Amino acid sequence: MLKNLFKGNDEDNPTEEETSKEQEHAQSNRENPRVQEGEEAPEEGLSLGGLFGRLKEGLTKTKKGITDRVDDLVKSYTKIDEDLFEELEEILITADIGVNTTMEIIDQLRDRVRENKATDPMEVKGLLKELLTEALEEVANPTLDLKTTPSIIMVVGVNGVGKTTSIGKIAHKLKAEGKNVLLAAGDTFRAGAIEQLKIWGERSGIDVISHQEGSDPAAVIYDAIQAAKSRKVDVLICDTAGRLHNKKNLMNELGKVFKIVKRECEGLSQESLLVLDATTGQNAIQQAKIFKEVTDISGLILTKLDGTAKGGIVISVSKELKVPVKLIGVGEKLEDLQSFEPKIFVDALFD
Amino acid sequence: MIFEGLAEKLQNTFSKLKSKGKLNEKDVIAAMREVKMALLEADVNFKVVKDFIGRVKERAVGDEVLESLTPGQHVIKIVKDELTHLMGDTQSKINFSNKPPTIIMMAGLQGAGKTTTCGKLAKLLKKQGKRPLLVACDIYRPAAINQLETVGKQVEVPVFSMGDKEKPVTIAKESILHAEKHGNDVVIIDTAGRLHIDSNLMNELKEIDELVHPHEKLLVLDSMTGQDAVNVAKEFNETIEINGVILTKLDGDTRGGAALSIRGVTDKPIKFVGMGEKLDELEAFHPDRMASRILGMGDMLSLIEKAESSFDQKKAREMEEKLRTQQFTFDDFLDQLEQIRNMGPIGDMLNMLPGVPSKQMKNLNVDEKELNHIQAIIQSMTRDERTNPGIINGSRRKRIARGSGTSVQQVNKLIKQFEQTRKMMKQFSGAGMDKLKKKGGKFNMPFFG
Secondary structure (H helix, E strand, O other): OOOHOOOOOOOOOOOOOOOOHHHHHHHHHHHHHHOOOOOOOOOOOOOOOHHHHHHHHHHHHHHHHHHHHHHHHHHHHHOHHHEEEEEEEEHHHOOOOOHHHHHHHHHHHHHHHOOOOOOOOHHHHHHHHHHHHHHHHHOOOOOOOOOOOOOEEEEEOOOOOOOOHHHHHHHHHHHHOOOOOOEOOOOOOOOOOOHHHHHHHHOOOOOOOOOOOOOOOHHHHHHHHHHHHHHOOOOEEOOOEEEEEEOOHHHHHHHHHHHHHHHHHHOOOOEEEEEOOEOOOOHHHHHHHHHHHHHHHOOOEEEEEOOOOOOOOHHHHHHHOOOOOOEOOOOOOOOOOEEOOHHHHHHHOOO | OOOOHHHHHHHHOOOOOOOOOOOOOHHHHHHHHHHHHHHHHHOOHHHHHHHHHHHHHHHHHOOOOOOOOOOHHHHHHHHHHHHHHHHOOOOOOOOOOOOOEEEEEEOOOOOOOOOHHHHHHHHHHHHOOOOOEEEEEOOOOOOOOHHHHHHHHHOOOOOOEEEEEOOHHHHHHHHHHHHHHHOOOOEEEEEOOOOOOOHHHHHHHHHHHHHHHEEEEEEEOOOOOOOHHHHHHHHHHHOOOOEEEEEEOOOOOOOOHHHHHHHHHHHEEEEEOOOOOOOOEEEEOOOOHHHHHHOOOOHHHHHHHHHHHOEEEEEHHHHHHHHHHHHOOEEEEEHHHHHHHHHHHHHHHHHHHOOOOOOHHHHOOOOOHHHHHHHHHOOOOOHHHOOOOOOHHHHHHHHHHHOOOOOHHHHHEEEEEEEHHHHHHHHHHHHHHHHHHHHOOOOOOOOHO
């Protein structure tokens, strides 16, 4: 019965007797579009308005990845069977969601398919979308806690994820909202980092508290906190040097900085944001785990979503660590920073 | 992590298998599922994994299981061999042009570590007697030029820059003339980070390529990159036909599956790996180490392999005897230390030890320098002192510290550790040793217990 529904779509169009034989064949055919993903751009079902235009722009590639392939896949299956789940599993893995989380999601999907007595492979897509959204919504909280004056935002992460750039964007965004912002050049290690932050500051007309390259980052942050208090700024955003989470000494140094923040900012609103690069694979989970231990991160910033990377790690990290994604970076311009909304994120992936 | 030790999982998969003989298809398929998971968890691209598994399956089915190995170990051996093979040879060389200057162009995504790597490469080449020139072609990122200039100062290599108002193509072209005039025989061009789908910036890269014809075009890639590594490598390779790859941030704890992915789609060699933030931390790429790493820690087989090849069986027997009779001396200690060091970095070794939880390992920071100190201290002892540590009194300790360039505290610490080890080994040589032997052949490591 169901087969007839899909006859037009399925090129292989197997008859009932041949289905099992053809399955293997069909499977290998389906692999090809995946290999060439990102090269062709079939019609897009996206028509989000201006508000989300930029997000959409950034996510189009991502969307093409998962959605088209799920569509292709779903269309080419005529009934829900193990192969379908297996293929869905593979698609999620290819999106960097990770083996662990993928297995969980697929297991839940199985349950849900059973509960809903779903018999149509097309329904599976909807259920999968639901599950992914739920995973993100469970911990969702896109707002930054900036109630007090001053409030403080610490930005941490491994090398090269885009911390300084993200700070430039956040500062710009807050300033546009009418807030009085101050920046602290806490990356005293990397060559040119202080200069880089100063340039971002200039672009938005924001002061930067800095010491010399090579000086103690804790001292810079301390000074910046004092300055923020005496100047009565609304938000102080502190840059920190990129560090690999497995470098004990560097993590200890960060711990020291946070100790000072904790001591000097008692009673003040604090955000500790971990920046993750969307192109990063499973290591992001490890990064988040260890940074969370040392800095008690309150949220994530997912950067570089304007590439072809799927950013699936967000789902794993949210699920495993219960830390919400707060902001996403979708481009190199000052305004290319968006609040993270699970619904919109997944909608943009699947619509 | 779902995957803590491939070796263990495979052992479980094969635990029902009593007879050795040939690997049959059913077993191999079961094993390959675990291998597949391991590779995916290590961020190897899905398509690359599938190809790889197919190849290994073909090779493994019907393969005679080696006498000394369990079927599970044998499968890992095949997997590791294939992985090493796929990773290519060690080709950590720069192709120098007959007619200087040799032009090297670095390219990659934002934040991959291009500028730092430029500095590292300049330092390396300078050490080889070259006179490199660094060229600042990243006119987009704020303070990128400033960063390269600072890096240049640190490695004492001149930096050519024309500010951020000139086009990168112009800067590149001018830099070659500058190098010719100033006798620089290598030009290293630092380009801006760009997305592989940004056609404007990719075209810019192509323009530079067509104008200055670099002899080496190196893609700088973050070793933590996930499934997307294939897209990045493919696009860059198609645009500028890269000569090789530099994998950065490998001093992190990523499994680095991206290395396999890029080999899978470009077939270009990985030439160097970035191993730290300091500018001398650029190392040659070792395919076998990378293979072990991608397969995950707890790779017991490579330990066995390494142990068998570098551990002198006779010496090991002697050692065992000594341990039993408690004649273990500083000389033996030194001897073992050297043998073990022949096997590779100690951190790796510890990770490969069977039955040692990787969580514990994370807190164990093994400093290779520390081992150098130990070696120096023992070598500063007289023969008598080595065989009979009891005679080492205060003034001897002072002398040993002076001789080895360490402190008395360090000498004290070592002697104390040695005594403890001796004690421990006495217990260990009873029950524990037999267990170890059963698992991994002759393998005694007194000071790691």
